[in-house]
Amino acid sequence: MRKARLFDFSLFLSSLVVVAASIQVTPPGNTYIKALLLYWAFSSFYYQLRIISRSGNSNIDYAISYTSSFGIFAGPLGTLIFETIYRFTVFFYKKKTKTADPGEFLDTFYNIGSFTISGSMGYYLYQLLNPSFQSIPFGFWILILLVVSIITLLSSSFLVFTFALSGDIKTRKEAVDLIFRSRNLLDIGKVAITNGLLLRLLQMEKWDMLIGLFLLNYVVSLSFHSKSQSVQNKFERDKFEQMAYQDFLTNTYNRAYMDKMMKELNPSGEYVGIVVADIDKFKKINDSYNHAVGDRVIQHFAKTLQAHLQKDDILFRSGGEEFTFFLRNKPFEQCFSLIEQILENVNHHSVIAEYEDQSISVTYSASFGLYYYKTGQSISMEKGYVYADQLLLESKKLGRNRLSYKNELSLSAE
Incomplete structure (x- = not known):
């Protein structure tokens, strides 16, 4: 870090x-002062629309830079004056809003030096x-x-050079990614x-058009920034919702999401096979x-279950070693066949x-309970889950490593 600061x-x-x-040095006094004030004001306004990226211990601000036009117009000394005023404006703003990094003061000198040389x-x-x-x-363009x-x-x-010295980037690939990221x-x-x-308007001293261009650039950038923020906020909301409904050991859904889905499926009127599965003698494995x-x-069990499920089916980890899944819009025979395939798969594979x-x-087996019915009638999903759980217990009593089932529709047909 000391090398980077040096x-x-x-x-x-x-x-x-x-x-x-x-x-x-600089253009004639009044012209330069007008340009300096305009560039300083709009650069400061535009700073609010910057995009911040984190790299190691440092924040990188990506925003449109007006240094090219101002540097060509004002020369090295004029650029140094502008960068000093603007960068210290940003420094004091960060201090006031308590968003400054610990090394913000030295970062300010880095920015002045970097942009003045550029x-x-x-x-x-x-x-x-x-x-x-x-x-x-x-040719001009x-x-x-x-x-x-x-x-x-x-x-x-x-x-890249200062990040390499500080240790925030260590490989050539990281350096290339940093250069071309945005x-x-x-x-x-x-x-x-x-x-x-901007340079053309400066050279012609068209101040009204210069201000108009700055305003147009600001309004367009503000619009894109607002849309970007909306997308980012939605992404973060979706991410937090996903985290709230995810079981992190198996990457399946958790019990909270199962309760949510049961409420949604209750009035759907679709055919559902509610399956409750449990690893046999799991305590013995732990002991x-x-x-x-x-x-x-x-x-391993979660991946095996997931591998056999289809697009609309939903898998949940409903307990420690217990999983529940909803087989949706399938005939009973297909649900029965699918679970038998899972049983065979578990019996023929082991866990490393x-x-x-x-x-x-490690070898293991599992037991299953299947309750099949049509939603939207007298039996709720919550009640169907209870029935499937009772069928799982029946499988356990019958010796484990098997499926017990009940087809509500066949009973109705009788």
Whole structure:
């Protein structure tokens, strides 16, 4: 971390050297001050729409940068002044809102140095290449795209280098991912078009149009940001709901989701086979080995059940070693056949588990209770689950490793 901080501060000192060595200072006073105030104000407003990405111990802010156009317009010294005012505005805002990282003060110097050097690079590239591009169709826009691409690559390289020194990235792949994570061709094109228009308006001193472009960019970005936030909020809600209904040992649904689904299926009027399954003599497995081995057996059983279920069927872990699943919209004969296949599969396979520094093979069996009926009538799903559980107990009494069942529809037909 100390090496990274030394690099950050050396980057700032290097930017001072670049500025001191520059002949170009700033445009005439009033023009520069107007541009400085406009860029500072809208950059500060736009900061609220940034995208934050976490990398190791640091936060990375991805937002559109106006450094390219301002650097070409104002030169190295003008860029340094702008970046210093803007970056310290961000620093004090973070301090006030208590969102600053522990090393935010030094990060501010890193940002000033990084963007001043990048902006200065853009200035000199533009001055050097502009005469050659003037005779090319759309030469100005090609040049701006080239300058923005080089500035983006340079800024990303600084970021990769400081993260490598701090240990936040350790491999070449991580470095490449960091550079290209949010800097694809479309993003670079957007930055190039925005900065190209801003530069043209600055050069012509069209202040009303400059403000209009800033406002348009802000409104469009605000709209996309709001939609992005809505999508993100929905994703987080869905994620938390999934977590609330998930059994983390087996990645199946839990008892809470089973209760929810029973309420939803009650009025559906569909044919359902409610199956309750239980691993036979599971306590003996735990006592003979340990709970880690027992967990492996539970996971194996869950995967076996899941492998036999179809798209609309739903599997739940309804107890310790007990599972319940709903076989939906199938004839009774298909439900019966499916469970027999599961029984055969369990009997012909064993579980490989780690026990006392060695791999062991554990065999087990399971018992099943199947209650088949049509929902939306006098018997609720909750009552059907009780019947299926009683049928499971009957299987246990009959010697385990078997299926006991009741087809409510065949009884009705009689």
